[in-house]
Structures are given as structure tokens and as C-alpha cells.
Amino acid sequence: MHYGESALQDILRLKPDVAILDIEMPKRTGLEVAEEIQSLNTKVIILTTFARQNYFETAVRIGVQGYLLKDSPTDRLTETINAVVKGATVYDPELVRHVLRTENNPLTEREIDVLQAIAEGKRTSAIAEAVFLSQGTVRNYISSILSKTGAQSRIEAVNIAKKHQWMNR
Amino acid sequence: MHYGESALQDILRLKPDVAILDIEMPKRTGLEVAEEIQSLNTKVIILTTFARQNYFETAVRIGVQGYLLKDSPTDRLTETINAVVKGATVYDPELVRHVLRTENNPLTEREIDVLQAIAEGKRTSAIAEAVFLSQGTVRNYISSILSKTGAQSRIEAVNIAKKHQWMNR
DNA sequence: AAATCAATATGACATTTGTCATAATGAATT
DNA sequence: AATTCATTATGACAAATGTCATATTGATTT
Numbered sequence: 001m002h003y004g005e006s007a008l009q010d011i012l013r014l015k016p017d018v019a020i021l022d023i024e025m026p027k028r029t030g031l032e033v034a035e036e037i038q039s040l041n042t043k044v045i046i047l048t049t050f051a052r053q054n055y056f057e058t059a060v061r062i063g064v065q066g067y068l069l070k071d072s073p074t075d076r077l078t079e080t081i082n083a084v085v086k087g088a089t090v091y092d093p094e095l096v097r098h099v100l101r102t103e104n105n106p107l108t109e110r111e112i113d114v115l116q117a118i119a120e121g122k123r124t125s126a127i128a129e130a131v132f133l134s135q136g137t138v139r140n141y142i143s144s145i146l147s148k149t150g151a152q153s154r155i156e157a158v159n160i161a162k163k164h165q166w167m168n169r
Numbered sequence: 170m171h172y173g174e175s176a177l178q179d180i181l182r183l184k185p186d187v188a189i190l191d192i193e194m195p196k197r198t199g200l201e202v203a204e205e206i207q208s209l210n211t212k213v214i215i216l217t218t219f220a221r222q223n224y225f226e227t228a229v230r231i232g233v234q235g236y237l238l239k240d241s242p243t244d245r246l247t248e249t250i251n252a253v254v255k256g257a258t259v260y261d262p263e264l265v266r267h268v269l270r271t272e273n274n275p276l277t278e279r280e281i282d283v284l285q286a287i288a289e290g291k292r293t294s295a296i297a298e299a300v301f302l303s304q305g306t307v308r309n310y311i312s313s314i315l316s317k318t319g320a321q322s323r324i325e326a327v328n329i330a331k332k333h334q335w336m337n338r
Numbered sequence: 339a340a341a342t343c344a345a346t347a348t349g350a351c352a353t354t355t356g357t358c359a360t361a362a363t364g365a366a367t368t
Numbered sequence: 369a370a371t372t373c374a375t376t377a378t379g380a381c382a383a384a385t386g387t388c389a390t391a392t393t394g395a396t397t398t
Contacts, residue, residue, distance in 0.1 A: 108343090109344085109345090118324065120324075120325070121322045121324040122321075122322070122325075123384075123385090124384070124385070125384090126321075133346070134346075136346090136347060137345080137346055139386065140386090140387090140388095141345095141346095142385080143386055143388085146387095147387095151290065152290065153291070154385090155287065155290035155323060155324050155327065156290025157290070158290070158324065159289070277373090277375085278375095279374075279376090293355070294354090302375090305376090305377060305379080306376055308354095308355065308356065308357085309358095309376085311355080312358085315357095322384095323355090
């Protein structure tokens with residue numbers, strides 16, 4: 001395990017063109033390091049296992065030049081390094097898509113669970129069983145889903161949610 | 170326009186290997202001619218513009234060796250003639266599919282109209298307006314759709330009908 | 339520490355749906 | 369000619385659904 005602190009010291013000393021940082025490191029996270037060195041000309045690429053939107057968003061806010069997931073194809077890293085050196089900014093497309101999906105998604109986790117059950121054609125009692133909630137709660141959720149989507153009926157809500165890809169996670 | 174009667178006379182006289190017949194001809198339809206000559210060794214291919222399932226079904230019942238639509242690709246006719254001479258039987262796949270669809274489709278035209286509106290997420294009042302029916306009638310249709318599909322809810326009915334392709338014509 | 343939000347629940351009420359009986363008409367089939 | 373079937377309708381009743389007010393709990397954010 002590498003220490004964020006030593007990474008920071010190395011970068012400050014060596015002033016590399018590109019620094020590839022993990023996020024979860026002891027002492028200092030990759031994001032903290034990235035923030036510290038933003039005044040340098042060193043480009044930062046975050047390479048991490050964690051697809052947490054929170055991390056991604058702060059990375060973008062700090063202004064890193066790259067953000068990749070460790071499970072993305074290996075040659076993508078080399079491509080990204082080359083692109084970043086040339087001045088480009090590269091964000092993992094999966095992640096961007098995911099953020100866009102959740103960003104505009106007005107539905108909560110539970111509401112999505114319920115909506116998925118609705119899409120299968122289940123009626124309230126069956127939905128309640130499927131998600132282990134009382135029928136009343138399910139009806140409340142549906143009511144909320146309808147008002148959030150602006151739909152007039154369960155089916156319309158499903159149609160709208162599908163169009164916006166709000167129904168997957 | 171050719172006469173079915175003269176086609177029949179010609180076939181009886183010439184005893185061809187294959188006879189290609191239209192259906193709608195004056196005096197005698199192609200289907201009548203096909204029926205008359207079934208004792209001969211002449212293979213019959215029906216080539217017609219009319220995609221009426223009624224025609225197709227009687228043709229199959231009579232036992233014709235081929236049934237094609239005039240708007241199918243031209244080389245299909247030559248293929249079919251060759252295949253039929255070799256003893257095969259060739260039915261237009263589109264037509265077969267269509268028949269299978271309507272054959273097992275328990276829904277009436279009107280019910281399909283209603284179900285389509287349901288799939289769009291319309292509620293009863295909106296459906297009634299869309300198909301120019303009273304709300305009561307719409308609810309009766311839905312009730313009937315539910316019992317015919319065995320569904321418990323509108324959405325389930327839509328899902329089932331989509332799976333069986335019962336919602337298009 | 340306070341405020342916000344998601345998750346969960348209940349009760350009451352209004353509206354929407356689904357079901358059933360019944361009926362008229364016209365087209366198609368036997 | 370009689371039967372069947374699709375289309376259309378109404379009325380009455382039961383069940384399901386949607387809405388609203390209200391409340392508790394725990395997590396997250398300010």
C-alpha cells in the first residue's frame with residue numbers, strides 16, 4: 001500500500017508531466033493530493049476501483065484531467081495518458097453516463113424498487129410482498145412516483161422512467 | 170385478365186408439372202381451380218396480391234404446394250418453383266407468421282385498440298376519448314382483456330400481449 | 339446542534355378500476 | 369332461419385388505487 005503523503009512529496013519534488021493516483025490511500029487520499037498540486041503543471045489521472053459518484057464529482061470539481069476505473073480495459077489507460085499529455089480531459093464514459101442518470105433521477109432507491117415491480121405488472125399487494133413494505137407505504141411511494149414523473153397512471157410512470165433510464169440502479 | 174375457367178381447361182389438357190395461379194380471377198378463382206385439379210400430379214403455387222388469411226387458410230386446406238405474395242422478392246418465385254418441383258411445400262413466411270399471430274390471438278380488434286392505449290399509459294377516460302367509446306365500454310373491454318390474457322393488472326396484460334405480439338393488428 | 343431527507347407507517351377519504359348482469363345491433367356462419 | 373360473435377352501452381357493486389395529513393427513525397449535510 002502506498003501512502004498519499006509520500007506520493008505528494010514525490011510529485012512536489014519531481015514535478016512529473018502526469019501523476020496517476022489511486023483514491024483510497026492511507027494518510028492522504030488521491031483527491032487530497034490532487035487538490036494540493038493543482039497549481040503545478042502536473043496532469044492528474046485518478047485510477048480507482050471505486051465507482052462512487054461522490055468521488056467522481058469531487059474529482060471533477062478539483063479539475064483532474066482523467067478519471068478511470070481499474071476494471072476498464074488496460075489499453076484505455078495508455079490511451080488516456082497520451083490524450084491527457086496532449087491536453088485532453090478523459091472521464092470514464094460509464095461513470096459519466098451513470099452520473100447523468102442519477103443526477104437527473106428524481107426517484108429514490110426505494111421508489112425505483114417499487115417502480116420496477118410495477119413494470120412487471122404487479123399490483124399493490126404483490127409489490128408490498130416483493131419489497132417487504134406495507135401496502136400503505138407502497139401506495140405512498142407510487143403516489144410520490146406519479147407526482148415526481150408527472151405521470152397520470154402507473155404505466156405512464158413506467159414509460160417515462162424507462163425513457164430517462166431511471167429504472168436501473 | 171385471365172379466366173379461371175380457361176386456366177382449368179389448359180391445365181387439364183396440358184397436365185403441367187407446375188401451375189402458378191392467381192386467386193381473384195373471373196369465372197373461377199384460383200382456389201377453385203386448385204381444388205379441381207388436386208387429383209392430378211400438377212403442383213400448384215398460388216401467387217396473389219391478397220394477404221387475406223382466409224384465402225391462405227383454404228389454400229393450405231386444399232393442399233397447394235406453394236403460396237406466395239406478389240410483392241415478395243422476384244427470385245423467391247424461381248426458388249419456390251424449383252423447390253416445389255423437388256417435392257417441397259413453400260408458404261410465405263410473412264403470412265405464416267401473421268396467421269400464427271392472429272390465430273392464437275384471443276383479442277378482438279377493439280380490444281387491441283384499447284390495449285394499445287393502455288400501453289401508452291392512458292387512463293380509462295383518456296382511452297374512451299381516444300377510441301370514441303363510453304368509459305363503461307372501455308372498462309368492459311379491459312375486463313375482458315384481463316380475463317383473456319389471464320393478467321392481474323393492466324400492465325401485466327400489456328407485458329403478456331407484447332410477448333405474444335398480440336398488439337399489432 | 340439543527341435542518342434536511344429517505345424510509346417507513348397508519349388512517350381517512352375520494353377516485354378509479356374491475357366485475358357482472360343485461361341488452362341492442364349488425365355481420366358472419368351454420 | 370337460427371346461431372354465434374363483435375361492438376357498443378348502462379347500472380350497480382366491490383376492490384384497488386391515489387392523495388393527504390401526520391409521525392418516527394436514522395443518516396447526511398450545513
